[in-house]
Amino acid sequence: MGDLLIYKNDTTQVYRLILEQYFKQAGYTDNGQLFGFSFRGDGMQASTNCWRGYQAMYKVEHDSLFLIHILRCGEFRYKRNSLDIVTSDKRMEEIFKDRVVDHKVFIDWYSGDINIPDGKFLRFDGIFHRSFEREISLTIHKGILNAVVNLQNYVDHPNRINRRYGDSIKKVFYENIMHADLNWLLTVDEIYPNFKIMIGKNGSIEKVTMINVLGDDETSEFDRKQYRHFHRSIMRQVRMLRFDILKDEGKKIVETIYLEMSYDSNDKSWTYRNW
Numbered sequence: 001m002g003d004l005l006i007y008k009n010d011t012t013q014v015y016r017l018i019l020e021q022y023f024k025q026a027g028y029t030d031n032g033q034l035f036g037f038s039f040r041g042d043g044m045q046a047s048t049n050c051w052r053g054y055q056a057m058y059k060v061e062h063d064s065l066f067l068i069h070i071l072r073c074g075e076f077r078y079k080r081n082s083l084d085i086v087t088s089d090k091r092m093e094e095i096f097k098d099r100v101v102d103h104k105v106f107i108d109w110y111s112g113d114i115n116i117p118d119g120k121f122l123r124f125d126g127i128f129h130r131s132f133e134r135e136i137s138l139t140i141h142k143g144i145l146n147a148v149v150n151l152q153n154y155v156d157h158p159n160r161i162n163r164r165y166g167d168s169i170k171k172v173f174y175e176n177i178m179h180a181d182l183n184w185l186l187t188v189d190e191i192y193p194n195f196k197i198m199i200g201k202n203g204s205i206e207k208v209t210m211i212n213v214l215g216d217d218e219t220s221e222f223d224r225k226q227y228r229h230f231h232r233s234i235m236r237q238v239r240m241l242r243f244d245i246l247k248d249e250g251k252k253i254v255e256t257i258y259l260e261m262s263y264d265s266n267d268k269s270w271t272y273r274n275w
Contacts, residue, residue: 013117
């Protein structure tokens with residue numbers, strides 16, 4: 001769960017640890033109580049999607065960035081018309097003391113970009129960061145808004161393979177490697193391959209690694225030669241694939257995809273599943 005930002009007339013989630021930067025600069029240490037502040041005791045609860053136990057709310061006002069609330073997880077989502085402003089003010093006063101002016105704190109400690117979603121969801125890093133096809137990037141310097149830039153994180157080429165959502169990339173890869181001879185894998189103690197696929201910045205496959213196919217110890221040279229032959233066969237099938245361009249914060253990125261294969265001995269067929 002990201003923090004909240006009010007920009008113009010819209011409120012959206014943003015994924016920058018701005019308040020945590022203040023804690024770090026001020027020398028607070030995290031003793032399992034949110035950098036020394038025991039917010040969990042006043043009803044603030046951490047969870048897998050709100051691991052910090054709270055949600056900060058910011059606002060851009062007159063080209064300046066302010067902290068206006070520190071809320072319980074999900075409070076804005078479920079009680080946006082009845083926010084507990086009194087408790088939020090107490091939390092901010094506990095941290096910022098006399099820096100709280102008119103129920104807000106000027107964020108002069110933060111310099112960097114804050115990206116606002118302006119398109120469909122694109123990627124999640126599994127921890128905190130999310131990216132979107134289009135974003136509005138606000139450049140902040142010591143709390144002052146200096147620039148606003150529109151970012152495009154997805155380049156859709158008409159003659160390339162879609163890599164927007166779901167498992168389309170894995171499906172394409174699976175369909176192509178099925179042209180290689182997979183039967184050799186059945187002789188390797190029935191250990192089926194997990195493929196690690198690296199798609200480069202320009203949308204082509206740069207590297208394919210097969211995990212858990214051959215061990216490092218009790219493997220014959222014949223097996224290793226077979227493995228190399230099989231790997232070359234895989235690369236021949238996928239090297240001509242071209243995918244749409246993926247970016248993060250407006251910059252081209254390398255993306256790693258994992259694909260796990262399994263073999264059904266009854267149907268005598270290969271399948272794959274998502275990790």
